[in-house]
Amino acid sequence: MIKAAIVGGSGYTGSELARILCRHPDISLEAITSRQNCGMKVCNVLPSLNGFVDLCFDSNLKENGDYDLVFCATPHGASMEIIPSLMERGIKVVDLSGDYRLGDPQLYEKWYGRAHVDLRGLHDAVYGLPELFREEIRKASLIANPGCYPTCSSLSLAPLLSAGLIDNYVIIDAKSGTSGAGQELSKLTHHPACGSSITPYKVGNHRHIPEIKMVLSRVYGNEVKTVFTPHLLPIVRGMFTTSYAQLKDNVTEDDVKSAYDKMYGGSKFVRVTNMPSIPSTVGSNVCETGFVIAPENTVVAMGALDNLVKGAAGQAIQNANLMFGLNESTGLDFPGLGV
Numbered sequence: 232m233i234k235a236a237i238v239g240g241s242g243y244t245g246s247e248l249a250r251i252l253c254r255h256p257d258i259s260l261e262a263i264t265s266r267q268n269c270g271m272k273v274c275n276v277l278p279s280l281n282g283f284v285d286l287c288f289d290s291n292l293k294e295n296g297d298y299d300l301v302f303c304a305t306p307h308g309a310s311m312e313i314i315p316s317l318m319e320r321g322i323k324v325v326d327l328s329g330d331y332r333l334g335d336p337q338l339y340e341k342w343y344g345r346a347h348v349d350l351r352g353l354h355d356a357v358y359g360l361p362e363l364f365r366e367e368i369r370k371a372s373l374i375a376n377p378g379c380y381p382t383c384s385s386l387s388l389a390p391l392l393s394a395g396l397i398d399n400y401v402i403i404d405a406k407s408g409t410s411g412a413g414q415e416l417s418k419l420t421h422h423p424a425c426g427s428s429i430t431p432y433k434v435g436n437h438r439h440i441p442e443i444k445m446v447l448s449r450v451y452g453n454e455v456k457t458v459f460t461p462h463l464l465p466i467v468r469g470m471f472t473t474s475y476a477q478l479k480d481n482v483t484e485d486d487v488k489s490a491y492d493k494m495y496g497g498s499k500f501v502r503v504t505n506m507p508s509i510p511s512t513v514g515s516n517v518c519e520t521g522f523v524i525a526p527e528n529t530v531v532a533m534g535a536l537d538n539l540v541k542g543a544a545g546q547a548i549q550n551a552n553l554m555f556g557l558n559e560s561t562g563l564d565f566p567g568l569g570v
């Protein structure tokens with residue numbers, strides 16, 4: 232059994248990790264932290280886990296705790312303070328924050344507004360998008376779990392870039408449920424402010440711009456110019472991305488279809504469909520993606536996923552499975568809700 236702990240277990244992604252891990256056949260959840268709920272039974276704070284998780288919240292991980300694997304479901308800035316000592320103890324870590332994703336300290340400081348304090352970890356971390364970088368993930372000790380928007384948009388655009396079917400300029404229109412913002416109260420996600428609207432935010436300056444550009448450029452082998460606009464949807468879970476790109480001359484619909492089939496044929500967690508939808512992915516670790524060829528030689532690539540599962544906790548467990556040599560879908564083999 233792989234012994235695991237969650238730091239930040241009372242949050243939305245941390246409690247989603249606990250929900251999935253409590254049924255995982257090869258990973259046992261040994262500890263779960265929350266400073267605010269320290270000493271309380273997990274199932275009293277998170278009643279949906281009653282009968283499934285019999286632990287109390289600790290304020291921090293014990294220094295001599297016997298863990299093989301730690302998930303950090305902590306905010307940006309907090310993760311990089313916690314992770315270096317775990318790495319020194321030889322513990323494998325999956326970090327759900329953005330702290331280790333960008334690889335470059337200058338880029339991190341520019342987009343996250345603070346200096347990085349763990350340059351070694353930043354250098355060694357592997358970006359954990361299994362469908363694109365599976366072999367590196369298998370060998371990693373520290374995984375930078377991707378953001379939800381980068382997962383959804385990159386998986387939808389990757390086949391087009393990998394096959395060289397589009398120009399290196401993409402426009403991504405993205406929409407997310409409010410759980411994407413975490414539990415911290417904010418005016419933007421306050422229900423009366425966003426519950427009857429669709430609300431653009433951080434237009435032109437969201438920290439996922441460099442992350443998406445990094446992933447797409449790796450897949451393409453050259454710089455991909457990236458325009459990205461996020462919006463809040465008046466739903467709790469789920470996200471949808473609609474991306475636009477110019478097809479190269481003479482590219483046919485069959486070429487595009489072959490590119491998606493080649494990349495995702497046989498994939499357990501990416502489902503190619505004419506019409507991706509949030510309800511069919513919510514609750515599952517599946518990203519649905521598909522495309523339409525539109526006038527002006529434009530391809531419209533769409534993606535849908537559950538921001539808390541394939542966009543966070545599910546993908547984190549998928550990465551952990553790969554790091555420990557397990558079947559990638561262990562503990563993640565369940566369908567979406569459908570409505």
Ligand SMILES: NC(=O)C1=CN([C@@H]2O[C@H](COP(=O)(O)OP(=O)(O)OC[C@H]3O[C@@H](n4cnc5c(N)ncnc54)[C@H](OP(=O)(O)O)[C@@H]3O)[C@@H](O)[C@H]2O)C=CC1
Pocket residue numbers: 238239240241242243244245264265266267268303304305306307309327328329377378379410411412413414415538539542543
């Ligand atoms: N929500 C989403 O859809 C997604 C989130 N992410 C990322 O995952 C991470 C967690 O997000 P989310 O679950 O939404 O956040 P929440 O705000 O819901 O939860 C944060 C958790 O971290 C704990 N925490 C906060 N500060 C610290 C600290 N300094 N040290 C230790 N624990 C701390 C909190 O508990 P307490 O204060 O009691 O200790 C809480 O359990 C973030 O980095 C986020 O960006 C990534 C993809 C999608």
Ligand SMILES: CC(=O)N[C@@H](CCC(=O)OP(=O)(O)O)C(=O)O
Pocket residue numbers: 327328329377378379380407408409410411412413461463542
């Ligand atoms: C709705 C909402 O607020 N969403 C979050 C994205 C959450 C996510 O994927 O990721 P990271 O914060 O880990 O990068 C945001 O836009 O900041």
